[in-house]
Amino acid sequence: MCLARFSHIGGAHVQHQKLTAESSIVKMDIPGKVVIPMIQHVGVPCGPLVKKGDEVKVGQVIGDTGNYVSAPVHSSVSGVVTRVGPAMHPGGGREESVEIETDGLQAIHEDVAPPEFEGKDGLFRIVRASGLVGLGGAGFPTHVKLNAPKDKNIDALIINGAECEPYITSDYRSMIENPSNIIEGINIVKTVLGIKHAYIGIEDNKPGAVKAMSSAAEKEDGVNVVVLSSIYPQGAEKTLIYSCTGRRVPPGKLPMDVGALVLNVNTVAMIATYAKTGMPLVNKVVTISGGAVMNPMNVEVPIGTLLKDVFEFCGGFKCSAQKVLMGGPMTGIAQHSLDVPIIKNTNAVLAFDGKEAVVHKETACIRCGRCARSCPMHLMPMHIDLAALKADAERLEAFRVIACFECGVCAYVCPARRRIVQAARLGKSILRETWAKEKGQAQAKEKGPAQAKEKGPAQAKEKGSAQGKEKGQAQAKEKGSAQGKEKGQAQAKEKGPAQVQAQVQVQVQAKGLEQESQVEGLQDRKGGGKNGQ
Ligand code: SF4
């Protein structure tokens, strides 16, 4: 059944620029080498399980960690490991990666086989084993998302097919070309987790996807296609939940708090693929587009393929690329090199020509209020902008900068071209730093009296015994002298150096304790400061 539902407040009508909407997904040739980072998800990075010289096959686990909030990394090619170490990462910086020289054979690893699973725990286990993370761009490990706490009653599965960001069409093509796989994935999640209703949210500017998904879902019980108004950021999690169900996720809360679970269309499709074949997440459908690209298209790429190889597959550049983005133009990350790899959550790579990459001059805010009217989180972006520039943590907290999910709408509509998203990012880091500082100070304050209380009796005990020892020695000395001069002198002669030594030791010990306690006091203060930094 096809439903038309609620429309969210705010957002902006952006230019769609879906240049690749009619481009069927093409499988890329296997490149000469791939560089597979050990961190491709939100959570704890994996550690490499292979070393230089090892032979690997497609689907083999090459990185993992014992941590729950993480997802294993698999080889997307067969070949030989040529290097394990830091390499350029699309998120910026260098991350531990495995470089593999491919042999072109694409031999599949022996462990790749359809998994057996039963119940919720079985589903969480196989989803983790598949290395699946949110494929819409978030990159959060899917098994963690599926495993909601027992007290949360999830009754709505929302499938994100909105793909509201300009240029990107990888989800759209998947819905057109393989809708049955998406439905299979929905049915697995729905049945195993006991979720009654599933809503597939698709914007009304994608009639082809609406048609394909509606006909695939026709005979399914409790699976509905929801046609959404095409406005950016319709695909943002909280916006989509409201648009599909009318439920509002309160600030600071999660979708599970309103009984919703949101998964991207390609994420559910991957659950179905893994359940059928056992082939983990090794390839990714990516939109390669932008004015500088010779042949914009949707390409299925082995994870770890370098951008330069993907662009070459698309015919290279027709003019000088002024800006290369990993992701869409609203939320993507600018790249400074083409030697970075495609990772699990890459959904687009855009190369802009001179016209698309224009950076406008920033001018003063004219208080027009457009940014506030457009913000889907009902924030006051102009105040966040100012507070961030002044590093005013109090105002940043008051204007709820933490609720900003960096959609970029405010900056898009701003006539003064204010860099509001950058300001919001800066504001969040200022606020987090302030909170950490306050927490550190509070902990140091709490720790202080408790430590003193603990240390007090121990120090008193030691001091007491040292004093007793000293007193005893002094008494012995006095007693010694009172017992006959000769004996005393003889004893004094014999015992003298030993007693002096003991006394010195006692004094040193006592002083040591004192110094130790001072050092600890300093460490406490230093520790408090450090935490607070
Ligand atoms: S303030 Fe944040 S959430 Fe609001 S429009 Fe700007 S970027 Fe989007």
Ligand code: SF4
């Ligand atoms: S849209 Fe720009 S100019 Fe208008 S109030 Fe917001 S920051 Fe100021």
